[in-house]
Amino acid sequence: MEKIGRLGVWYATHKFDAAQLRGFARQVEALGYAALWYPESVGYESMAQGAFLLGQTERLLVGSSIASIYARDAFAARQGHMTLNAISGGRFMLGLGVSHAPMVERLRGHSYGKPLAAMREYLTALRGKDGPGLDDPSRTTFVAALGPRMLDLAREMTAGAIPYNVTPEHTRRAREALGPEKWLCVEQKICLETDKARARHLARKELERYMPLPNYRNNWLRLGFTEDELADGGNDHFLDAMVANGDEAAIRAVVDAHFEAGADHVCIQPVHAPDDVKAPGRMLAAFAPFE
Template sequence: MHIGTTGIWSPELRLHGDSGEIADAAAELDSHGWGALWIPGLGGGDILGDTERLLAATRNTTVATGVLSIWRHPAEEMAAGHARLRKEYGHRVLLGLGVSDAAAARHAGGTYRPLAALGTYLDRLDQAPEPVPADERLVAAMGPKLTELAARRSAGTHPFLVTPDFTAGARAILGPGPLLAPYQAVVVDPRPDSARATARGFLAPFIGMGHYAKSLLRQGFSEEDLAGGGSDRLIDSVVAWGSVDAVDERVKAHLDAGATHVALHAISADPGLPRTQWRELAPLAR
């Protein structure tokens, strides 16, 4: 499956209320040449329906879930839906899977043992009447054990809130072949104060979540860096802000560290689809 070296990651492509505007925006993004459109799992919902809306509006780009929670979406339903979409739209669906957190597991009546739970979920995808091929699914791996599992049983991994140094470490674990597609938050704004404020407005809730906090601490940040929505050091490390050229430098840093694809999330202080930012970022589509 070809997804290029850059893509657009967007909750707005699921959350925005106007489905016609979403389809129009997706078609424009496809025309820019982005290799993939990534939509997050959020709190569940009809992620296959949202995926199909983007597939129907585009001709070339892959649509990837980045990522759906294994606790909210039964494997058998995802396998059947993936097979249906593949028959209708070809090999343009990449199923990204995540183990979420302990609260999600408890809500689903499960036990939060990420490695075992994800392994079982992958088994169920393999055992479905129409299995999801390993090269059409990937794993949101933040630690070495899940990264190793991703290398063995999927196309690769899609880590969230990571630096190029993390990317280099993940590549060392994955080996040369698997897909490594980090999420990269982006604020197209050259003003440090307003760019950082915009970044914090989106990222603060994630930084406060236990599993993401542990990942950031493993990456070398301190408890002080995680306080108050994130220190300037943390924000500058996990968010690419400034000019489009500055964003491009961060993309290149990930690619030089071993990424095969970088999923860019344009964060805006304004509500709605960030189409102005996407148009500014269009030269980075490849």
């Protein structure tokens, strides 16, 4: 894979049944977005979902964001990656992460190791003794890197990083850590809502599942947010920083700020009321033209 287009989509695809997921993937492709990224967490299994999405589209790049290193051993991930690229003409991007201790230990029943050491060991096994590097176009692999040491590892061993729940300031720091040659693909939540109170309510609901997780919380503190700003679901400053809201111009300014800070690719995630099933399509249609 030599190039990833500038604008992509991130969405919690487990919200959809098969018919809805098929239609969503085709809509993302028809609107001209470069890539569709999807999570694993407690929803659809990552490799199976990747195969489905690739099978429903023709040109769209598809990326796991992220496949947990605790969900399958490195050999299975390598074979899955190879298989999906073989059947799709090289359209699959393997995004890997260390997940979070509660998910790994309570849900999967594994011991949660030291994140940096666990990821390094996994990437070493994933490459194998004589295979191409994980930055090779046939093996495009990313790390969900937030902190400085994980970003360094992404630079050293993979094609780049896919940070989540970040700001343009983090993008600036990540670019410095990765250097000019590695890919930096960042997720940005958006809410096309000019009523600030409603936008912040939706942002708080969207972020509540992430607030207790140390990986994200520690990163927000590194970025300069305070414990007071993170308390009680986050204050207005924090919510506005994490979920770009307002009219199209206001949201585009935040996405542009990521590009100015060094992002190669920004994947936007629509944030909306759960019962507003047409909201993702509306938002994606509104922002596709500034690809």
